Amino acid sequence: MLLFIYVRHIRRFAHDVPWVHLGVALVGNLAFVIGSLFFLSPALTRAGTWLFVVASWGLLVGVIGEILVRYEVKKRATVVAAALRQDPA
Structure with a gap:
């Protein structure tokens, strides 16, 4: 359960603070x-x-x-690229 909460939190916020993983x-x-x-x-x-341990x-x-x-x-880059293909202006 704790790992699931961690995974959900990391997917939302960790890309904004990459230094956290270096600190760990x-x-x-x-x-x-x-x-x-x-x-x-x-x-x-x-x-x-x-x-x-x-x-x-x-x-x-x-x-x-x-x-x-x-x-x-990678997922966000794919979404942005797809949005740019649909509406280049």
Whole structure:
């Protein structure tokens, strides 16, 4: 259900703010790097594991959003092109 709401929201608004996906990717990559460093200490292994889980979900959501944005941009371009063909003036 949450993914459906996210997909609907992204299709409407994400093409207006493309930096959001870059931000999600940056946070995800930082979490992977910090999680990797946490694995060097036995006391921080659990925190490193959770950073990997959170980063994986964040990157998955970011990629899904990027795919939806590209789809929506292509769909809108098709609609505009069809409108221009019908009424060139």
